[in-house]
C-alpha cells in the first residue's frame with residue numbers, strides 16, 4: 001500500500017526536507033511498506049487490554065525545584081555552525 | 096468597544112465572539128524539565144543545559160512545583176482537577192525550539208471546565224475556562240541589524256508556562272480586559288507568576304470572529320498572537336473587529352489566519368495563512384510518566400489557597416467599610432491591597448488610606464507610569480503621613496504637598512515637614528493677626544458678608560489660608576473669622 005506522492009511531499013515539508021522526484025517515488029514505496037508492517041499489529045486481539053499512552057509502570061516522576069548549574073556557554077554553542085554575541089546565528093526568520 | 100465603533104450603525108449589526116489563550120510563566124526557580132535557572136535578563140545562552148537545548152539521549156524530569164502551581168490556578172478558577180494527566184509532544188520546526196517539538200498537554204490537561212467572574216461596568220460577567228495545561232516556553236529570537244541574520248537565545252527554553260484557554264464567551268474589548276485583569280490578579284494572589292507583561296511573563300492570544308446578530312453559525316476566526324499589554328489587547332481587538340466587519344461589508348471574506356499586532360504603528364497584519372496551517376502531529380511524550388493526583392493532594396492545596404481577590408474585596412467592605420468600588424479597585428492588585436493593609440496598620444484609618452490610594456497615589460503612579468511596587472514611597476510612609484494629618488501636625492492641603500515630595504524623593508513625611516517648616520499653625524494669636532490683616536485688605540468681601548452673602552466667607556477663608564501659606568489650621572481660621580466679623584456687625 002503505497003503512500004501517495006502528495007502525502008510524502010506534505011510530510012517532507014513538515015520535516016523541512018527537500019526531496020527530488022525520484023526520492024518522493026522511492027520514499028512513497030518504503031513508507032508504505034513500513035506502514036503495512038506496523039499494521040500487522042492490528043491482527044493482535046487486544047480486547048482485554050486497556051489502552052495506554054505510556055508503557056512503563058511508572059507515574060509522578062518528579063524533581064524538586066532546585067537549581068543545578070547550567071552548562072558553560074561555549075559548550076552549549078559548540079555545535080552551532082555560526083555564532084554571534086553569545087547566540088546561535090541563523091538565516092533571517094521572517095514572520 | 097467605546098469610540099468610533101459604537102456609533103456607526105453597520106458595526107452595531109454585528110456580534111463579536113472571542114476566546115482568549117493566556118500564557119503565564121510560572122515563577123519557579125528552575126525550568127520545567129531541568130535545573131537551569133528561569134531568571135529573566137541573564138546573558139544569552141547561559142541558562143542552558145543538554146536537556147533544555149534538546150540534545151539527543153537526555154531524560155527530562157518534571158518540576159514538582161509546576162504541577163502544584165498549575166493545580167492551584169485550576170482550583171482558583173473553579174476547574175475540575177484531572178486525577179490522571181499526561182504530557183504530549185507538539186511537533187513543529189522553528190529556530191526558537193531546539194527540540195523541534197514543544198512538550199505540552201494535548202487531550203488530558205491538568206485542569207478543565209472552570210470559570211471566572213468579574214464586573215464589567217455594573218454587570219457581573221462570567222467567562223468559562225475550557226482548560227489549563229502545562230507546557231514549556233520557547234527561546235528568544237533577536238534580529239541582528241548588522242548582518243540581517245537572526246540570533247537565537249535559548250535561556251527561555253523550558254521556562255514553565257501554563258496556558259489558560261477560555262470559552263468563546265467574550266464579546267467586547269472591555270470584557271477581554273476585565274477577564275485578563277481577573278486572571279492577572281488571581282495569578283498575583285497565588286504568587287505563581289510575576290505578571291510582568293512587558294517582560295512577556297504574561298501574554299495572550301485573541302481568537303476573534305464576528306457574525307450578524309441573530310445568526311447561529313460562527314464566523315471564520317483569526318488569531319492575534321502574543322499581546323503583552325492591556326493597551327495592546329484592547330487596541331488590537333478594536334482594530335480586528337473593525338477590519339473583519341469592513342471586509343464583510345465590502346463583500347470580502349475572512350480567512351482563518353494567524354495575525355500579529357504592531358503596537359507602535361497601531362495595526363495588525365497576517366503572519367501565516369490557512370494554506371500554511373500547522374499540522375502539529377501531537378503524540379504522547381514517551382520520556383515523561385503520567386501525572387496522577389490523589390484527592391488528598393488536591394484537597395490539601397485547596398484548603399491552603401490564599402485569600403483570593405473577591406474574598407479580600409468582601410472583607411474590605413465589611414471590615415473597613417470601604418465603598419464597593421474602592422474595595423474592588425484596591426484588591427484588583429495584590430500589591431496594592433498589601434500596600435493598603437500596611438498603611439492602615441500604621442495610621443489605623445482605612446478610609447483615609449483608601450481615599451489616598453484612589454486619588455493622589457493612583458494619579459502619581461499614572462504620571463510616573465509605574466506600579467505600586469516600584470513607587471519611591473512606602474506604605475508605612477503613607478501611614479505616617481496620614482497620622483500627621485490626624486494629629487493636626489499638618490493640614491490635608493499641606494499633606495498633599497508633602498506627598499508630592501515623598502513620591503519623588505522617597506523621604507519620610509516627618510523629615511519633609513521639618514525641613515520645609517510645614518508644621519500647622521494652631522496658635523490662635525498668630526492666626527488672629529492674619530485674619531485681621533485679611534479683613535482689612537478685603538473691605539468689599541467684609542461688606543458682602545455683613546450684607547448676608549454667605550459666599551464671601553469662603554473667599555475670606557481662602558485668603559487667610561493663602562496668607563498663612565496653607566499652614567493655618569482651617570478649623571481655627573473659620574472660628575476666628577466668624578468672631579472677628581461678628582465684632583464688625
Ligand SMILES: [Zn+2]
Nearest residue numbers: 129131144147
Ligand atoms: Zn537546562
